[in-house]
Amino acid sequence: MYDIRGLNEECGVFGIWGHPNAADLTYMALHSLQHRGQEGAGIVCSDESNIYGARGMGLLPEAISQVKLSSLSDFNHAIGHVRYATTGASELSNVQPFIFKHSKGDIGLAHNGNLTNAEQIKLALESEGAIFQTSSDSEVLGHLLLKAKSNNKLANFKAALNQIKGAFAFLVLHPEQMFVARDSNGVRPLMLGKVDDAYCVASETCAFTAIGAEYIRDIEPGEVLVFSHDGLVEDTYTTNTESHMCSMEYVYFARPDSEFRKHSIYEVRKALGKQLAKEMNIEADIVIGVPDSSLQAAKGFSIESGIPNEQGLIKNRYVGRTFIAPNQTLRERAVRMKHSPVRDVIEGKRVVVIDDSIVRGTTSKFIVKTLKNAGAKEVHMAISSPPLIHPCYYGIDVSTHAELIASDKSVEEIKDILEVDSLTYLSVEGMHEVFSQFDSKGECNACFTGNYPIEIVDHLLPEDKEKKKKGV
Ligand SMILES: O=P(O)(O)OC[C@H]1O[C@H](OP(=O)(O)OP(=O)(O)O)[C@H](O)[C@@H]1O
Numbered sequence: 425m426y427d428i429r430g431l432n433e434e435c436g437v438f439g440i441w442g443h444p445n446a447a448d449l450t451y452m453a454l455h456s457l458q459h460r461g462q463e464g465a466g467i468v469c470s471d472e473s474n475i476y477g478a479r480g481m482g483l484l485p486e487a488i489s490q491v492k493l494s495s496l497s498d499f500n501h502a503i504g505h506v507r508y509a510t511t512g513a514s515e516l517s518n519v520q521p522f523i524f525k526h527s528k529g530d531i532g533l534a535h536n537g538n539l540t541n542a543e544q545i546k547l548a549l550e551s552e553g554a555i556f557q558t559s560s561d562s563e564v565l566g567h568l569l570l571k572a573k574s575n576n577k578l579a580n581f582k583a584a585l586n587q588i589k590g591a592f593a594f595l596v597l598h599p600e601q602m603f604v605a606r607d608s609n610g611v612r613p614l615m616l617g618k619v620d621d622a623y624c625v626a627s628e629t630c631a632f633t634a635i636g637a638e639y640i641r642d643i644e645p646g647e648v649l650v651f652s653h654d655g656l657v658e659d660t661y662t663t664n665t666e667s668h669m670c671s672m673e674y675v676y677f678a679r680p681d682s683e684f685r686k687h688s689i690y691e692v693r694k695a696l697g698k699q700l701a702k703e704m705n706i707e708a709d710i711v712i713g714v715p716d717s718s719l720q721a722a723k724g725f726s727i728e729s730g731i732p733n734e735q736g737l738i739k740n741r742y743v744g745r746t747f748i749a750p751n752q753t754l755r756e757r758a759v760r761m762k763h764s765p766v767r768d769v770i771e772g773k774r775v776v777v778i779d780d781s782i783v784r785g786t787t788s789k790f791i792v793k794t795l796k797n798a799g800a801k802e803v804h805m806a807i808s809s810p811p812l813i814h815p816c817y818y819g820i821d822v823s824t825h826a827e828l829i830a831s832d833k834s835v836e837e838i839k840d841i842l843e844v845d846s847l848t849y850l851s852v853e854g855m856h857e858v859f860s861q862f863d864s865k866g867e868c869n870a871c872f873t874g875n876y877p878i879e880i881v882d883h884l885l886p887e888d889k890e891k892k893k894k895g896v
């Protein structure tokens with residue numbers, strides 16, 4: 425099976441403490457995070473003494489019916505999750521939030537990210553008698569929490585976080601309190617907001633906008649927040665922190681109306697386009713973006729280069745992001761269904777076409793052909809990020825080495841494969857320069873450079889990861 429998306433997102437999380445409409449607000453927030461995961465969704469609520477939940481496969485409305493949602497209407501506290509699998513098969517048992525039933529008190533757990541030593545911890549826990557219910561990496565945190573001898577839940581949470589490695593935004597719901605944590609490298613985003621008198625947290629601020637919440641601030645690397653009757657307590661699980669926010673969140677994954685460090689992703693993408701224009705000396709008649717995710721970069725490119733920005737490609741909005749094609753031929757057809765040229769805009773023109781990334785090259789190859797068929801005199805492709813060479817171990821399914829066209833080919837070779845007049849990628853330095861203008865404290869760029877900021881203990885090769893995902 426082939427997914428027609430070149431890049432697959434990671435999960436989205438949302439949590440809210442102390443609101444009479446906790447489940448409904450969580451549902452609305454998850455709707456606005458749907459772009460981060462479409463394989464499954466769930467909501468888990470607490471009523472101070474018990475934990476209840478609903479979850480299912482597919483998009484949010486398929487996963488949680490209105491009937492199920494209304495059964496959660498009496499709860500004041502909730503966490504929610506939309507999943508795109510990175511470890512463990514795409515099946516119901518792996519859909520989050522998980523509920524752990526235990527005599528010490530039930531726990532709800534939601535995770536965005538990917539742990540790089542989950543396999544090692546799992547083997548150690550199994551040798552002590554633990555029985556895992558899922559093939560997801562996220563489950564290890566629940567076992568570590570329940571195994572702890574102390575009755576101090578916060579201390580147990582912090583101790584567990586110090587045992588895991590990798591990228592995470594974790595939400596843990598106890599009946600009487602909610603804990604959240606962001607990994608010590610801040611790879612995955614996590615934001616703090618407030619709606620009415622209730623605090624909430626979300627992977628992206630677009631979730632706050634959806635429910636009318638105020639965006640307070642980004643949760644810092646290594647930070648732990650505790651929500652309870654006593655209000656909000658700010659703490660850390662480690663002081664050994666460094667910021668390595670995922671570059672691809674800025675480039676592609678996050679919604680353009682979301683904000684990181686109080687800067688909109690829209691503006692960051694526009695600046696990436698400007699930087700690309702600075703690095704590329706080109707004469708052309710028009711610049712167009714591949715809709716939707718590259719429209720802002722195209723605008724920035726146009727402002728910097730003075731080349732007029734036109735809408736030369738129209739996207740069929742009914743071809744969903746998760747449209748599954750059973751083989752590569754059908755995948756190519758599905759990609760063709762997705763973008764269509766505006767002949768009057770293209771014909772006789774020297775066109776610069778901006779995309780945010782090239783994964784397999786299927787989209788770019790088709791777009792070059794489409795533009796030429798529509799009468800473009802020249803097609804110059806410009807990518808608002810560097811070549812994607814290495815897989816991601818931190819929660820994004822950036823394919824395997826074998827699938828990444830740039831992993832074993834030079835820019836010149838890719839240009840020839842795409843049959844394009846020129847091909848330019850943004851430099852790693854240029855990308856970093858842009859992020860630093862937006863108050864970034866440091867980024868992960870491992871898929872471009874191979875410099876992985878967090879140790880990969882399990883060393884699961886991408887191929888093995890694929891097998892695990894399929895449950896083989
Ligand atoms: O080289 P490929 O394997 O074709 O993948 C690259 C494409 O994948 C992403 O878009 P995608 O179509 O997945 O989603 P989008 O509509 O959000 O841009 C990305 O924006 C590129 O356009």
Ligand SMILES: NC(=O)CC[C@H](N)C(=O)O
Nearest residue numbers: 434435509510511536537
């Ligand atoms: N993409 C993610 O953040 C997924 C979370 C978790 N690793 C899973 O596979 O379910």
Ligand code: SF4
Nearest residue numbers: 670671816868870871
């Ligand atoms: S490897 Fe790439 S996709 Fe993965 S976290 Fe780092 S920048 Fe993001």
Ligand SMILES: [Mg+2]
Nearest residue numbers: 714715716717
């Ligand atoms: Mg795209």
